Amino acid sequence: MKRLIPVLKNDGVETDLIMLIRTILATSKEIAFRVGQGELAGVLGSTLDENIQGEVQKKLDVIANQLLKDMLLEEDSVAAIASEEEDHAVPGNPDGRYIVAFDPLDGSSNIDVNGQIGTIFTIYAKRDDVPHDSDEQFVQAGIKQLCAGYVLYGPSTLLVMSTGGPTRCYTLDLTHGGFLLTTPEMTVAHESKEFAVNMANYRYWHETIQTYFDNVLYASQAFEKSSMRWSAAMVGDIHRILSRGGTFLYPEDKRAGNDNGKIRLLYEANPLSMLIENAGGQASARGQRILTIEPHSLHQRVAVVMGSSSAVAFFNRTVYES
Structure with a gap:
């Protein structure tokens, strides 16, 4: 099975974008570990706060959001980030080439019952016509996405991602800590009941x-x-x-x-x-x-x-x- 980085290189993905994807996935591995620990790590249950969406935040929501913020804002290539849990865009490096948006834990109502949850992310090129820390950075149509994907935390940790070409599925190999290509091209059936x-x-x-x-x-x-x-x-x-x-x-x-x-x-x-x-x-x-x-x-x-x-x-x- 092929490892993630060689696949991305073969797809012609720029090195800076590959490094950014690696950072997102490194964070997802930490989130996967916290999810796997569950009650043992004291991450279940809700906080006393609501997010910008008016939803009560789960403890793991807050942890996952902070992990992604901390890791991404250390990347020189990131000009700004946006999260479902944040009121506004969070500024990064003014000279960064990319902006990143994410839902740190989709399906968080499933956390306490050990149900399906995942991290969704998307990467765009930074706009040069607005300040790097402006919410307007993210006012871009979806066709301008450079990369989109999610990490699904379950019996196995899966990465599903596209950098403009096929939608591919990778599985986290716990023996060496890397994502291996397991489905080179996912295909949605034309018809389904x-x-x-x-x-x-x-x-x-x-x-x-x-x-x-x-x-x-x-x-x-x-x-x-x-x-x-x-x-x-x-x-x-x-x-x-x-x-x-x-x-x-x-x-x-x-x-x-x-x-x-x-x-x-x-x-x-x-x-x-x-x-x-x-x-x-x-x-x-x-x-x-x-x-x-x-x-x-x-x-x-x-x-x-x-x-x-x-x-x-x-x-x-x-x-x-x-």
Whole structure:
């Protein structure tokens, strides 16, 4: 099996970007160790604080966020970072070439029950038209991502990443501490009967979305033998889709603040869309390709449907073109 660095070099990735990716992954190994220790390390449970999203922070959220901040801000190549847990962009080296955004622990509600969680990250080139420490550094469409990936903490620690080419999967080899290439090219099946959605939100959905899921679950022969999978961690659901097909859906609803969706564009939707598209799938928000959305704020949210292209296209036709 090939090691990560030779694969990146063979893909033509610049040395500075390779070194930055190595820093992110070194931090992810430390997070993986803390996750594996669980209660033994005293990292379970919640803090008394809320993050910028209005969510109660888990202890491990705070630890993972601080680890990534500390490691990335030591990198000369990093001009600024943005985290789901931070109010604003955090400045790094004014002369740095890159900016990095991350969700330190996606699916943190699963921490205390030993469920699926992961770190999502994305890297862009620094903008030269705005100050290096400005939130506007991150006001870039997803198609400008240089690298996107996630580290999934589970029975094995997996890295799924694309630097513009194929979406590849690597497995952390605990014997030498490096990531080894285990799936050279992940491919999302064109069609699939599996879907991931939080059905508890049915009561809040608009009628066209409710009708779509009524057909999926009960009525339409086109969806015969459909099965729902929901892990309460987007990173886990997307990994399953990359591995065997399916669709992840988190549409907009009628609740205050959710009229444009709930998934964070910068920290979740853009990097995961890049991985899905580079594996042959599709990703859209209210019928628009997610990677073409021009963002307007650091913590912007969007509605999401991504995965098997046939299912995504059918959802968009049914909900937005009917």
